[in-house]
Amino acid sequence: MTSNCNAFRARILHFTDIPNPSDGTGFEYFEDGVLVVEQGRIRSLDSAANMAAQGFDLSQCQHFPDHLLMPGFIDSHIHSPQTDVIVSYGEQLLDWLNKFTFPNELKFSCFQHSEQKASEFLDILLENGTTSAMVFTTVFAQSTDALFKTAQQRNMRMMAGKVMMDRNAPEGLCDTPEQSERECRALIEKWHKVGRMRYALTPRFAPTSSPEQLAVAGRLYRDYPGLYLQTHLSENIKEVAWIKELFPQAKDYLDVYDQYGLLGTRSVFAHGIHLSDREVSRLAETGSGIAFCPTSNLFIGSGLMDMARLEDAGIPISVATDVGGGTSFSLLRTLAEAYKVLQLQEQNLNPLKGLYMATLGNARSLMLDGYIGNFETNKEADFVLLNLTPNRLQKARQAVASSLEDTLFALMMLGDEMNVDRTYIMGKLAFQRHGHNQGEMQWMR
Numbered sequence: 001m002t003s004n005c006n007a008f009r010a011r012i013l014h015f016t017d018i019p020n021p022s023d024g025t026g027f028e029y030f031e032d033g034v035l036v037v038e039q040g041r042i043r044s045l046d047s048a049a050n051m052a053a054q055g056f057d058l059s060q061c062q063h064f065p066d067h068l069l070m071p072g073f074i075d076s077h078i079h080s081p082q083t084d085v086i087v088s089y090g091e092q093l094l095d096w097l098n099k100f101t102f103p104n105e106l107k108f109s110c111f112q113h114s115e116q117k118a119s120e121f122l123d124i125l126l127e128n129g130t131t132s133a134m135v136f137t138t139v140f141a142q143s144t145d146a147l148f149k150t151a152q153q154r155n156m157r158m159m160a161g162k163v164m165m166d167r168n169a170p171e172g173l174c175d176t177p178e179q180s181e182r183e184c185r186a187l188i189e190k191w192h193k194v195g196r197m198r199y200a201l202t203p204r205f206a207p208t209s210s211p212e213q214l215a216v217a218g219r220l221y222r223d224y225p226g227l228y229l230q231t232h233l234s235e236n237i238k239e240v241a242w243i244k245e246l247f248p249q250a251k252d253y254l255d256v257y258d259q260y261g262l263l264g265t266r267s268v269f270a271h272g273i274h275l276s277d278r279e280v281s282r283l284a285e286t287g288s289g290i291a292f293c294p295t296s297n298l299f300i301g302s303g304l305m306d307m308a309r310l311e312d313a314g315i316p317i318s319v320a321t322d323v324g325g326g327t328s329f330s331l332l333r334t335l336a337e338a339y340k341v342l343q344l345q346e347q348n349l350n351p352l353k354g355l356y357m358a359t360l361g362n363a364r365s366l367m368l369d370g371y372i373g374n375f376e377t378n379k380e381a382d383f384v385l386l387n388l389t390p391n392r393l394q395k396a397r398q399a400v401a402s403s404l405e406d407t408l409f410a411l412m413m414l415g416d417e418m419n420v421d422r423t424y425i426m427g428k429l430a431f432q433r434h435g436h437n438q439g440e441m442q443w444m445r
């Protein structure tokens with residue numbers, strides 16, 4: 001191996017397609033596997049026995065015999081300026097925004113605050129094993145710039161955008177259609193497709209954008225190839241009723257976005273709980289994605305997303321934390337809540353399917369599977385090392401796990417960031433829970 005080459009030996013799991021638990025297809029699991037990374041990319045993956053048989057010297061490996069090595073988690077919808085409003089008490093969406101979220105986002109008019117909070121935000125993602133995310137920043141272009149800059153320093157694959165919002169919000173948080181267009185263009189020119197950065201147009205949601213501003217978003221979406229678009233859709237009953245007042249001529253909520261050309265395979269709509277059959281068909285027809293945000297939907301009291309209905313219609317569904325409406329940065333916790341939301345609707349979430357969603361599934365939904373999501377040769381080597389037994393409870397439960405599926409189910413239902421021992425970005429250690437000083441977390445920036 002050259003000096004740019006690294007080998008990791010552990011239990012290894014990744015997905016090659018939607019997993020089928022009954023016939024064991026769609027995923028690969030190595031009880032004792034070796035992942036070889038060269039210049040930040042996957043070079044090979046095989047069992048230790050096969051590698052040794054081919055003459056590979058296993059003593060070169062960093063060996064983590066009890067750990068589970070998996071692709072890094074991908075969060076398809078999260079708000080970087082909302083770390084400090086996570087778990088804000090007692091309100092549903094519209095009051096929650098006015099009482100907690102908007103006042104906090106006003107603080108990001110200060111560049112220093114934006115930089116410091118962006119850095120903290122990315123540290124928390126890494127601590128949770130999240131290596132890529134699609135991120136709302138704030139209306140202040142400098143907060144978007146700060147996020148891209150800090151993500152680039154860490155070499156994380158990141159999609160983000162400046163919030164477009166020109167009405168129904170505090171004056172200090174509103175831009176104008178012209179300002180939005182100018183600032184978005186500048187950010188796109190500066191960051192879109194630069195290294196691992198991608199720009200996502202980010203009209204907050206239809207109630208906070210004028211028709212003129214939505215038209216700007218549509219124009220920009222057409223002007224620049226490969227842009228993403230992220231917004232919110234049909235999260236809360238009062239929000240849906242408000243849309244009827246604000247856009248009386250629209251067929252429904254989705255139609256507002258549709259009229260301005262905002263649907264498509266690179267569009268990600270968060271929530272999608274209260275959708276009509278017409279909206280479901282139209283999402284499917286245009287290949288538009290829905291981000292399922294279970295901890296947020298429970299915490300803000302928004303409702304239960306009907307995953308089977310949306311999936312059966314053929315809508316790409318990703319899974320997301322939606323912090324700070326969501327209550328955890330951990331995709332493991334998020335999957336546990338997804339499981340419960342689906343149980344309440346007599347649906348199931350197999351752990352293989354859940355872990356697929358948090359990795360390859362989300363990469364596919366975000367059109368990133370050419371770069372990340374699994375350990376196919378040449379993909380970018382973002383991965384996590386999970387400790388399956390970080391506490392007494394998980395130790396006890398894992399000791400009686402009856403199968404791989406059961407092991408993964410216990411991880412999905414009981415796990416959180418404390419299971420994430422190490423996070424790697426393009427083959428380089430970016431976070432470790434146990435640093436040189438016992439018990440001290442370390443980020444390698």
Ligand code: GUN
Nearest residue numbers: 101204205232296322325
């Ligand atoms: N709808 C509009 N803005 C927001 C937000 O910041 N969080 C959530 N969960 N929903 C929204």
Ligand code: ZN
Nearest residue numbers: 077079270322
């Ligand atoms: Zn959101």
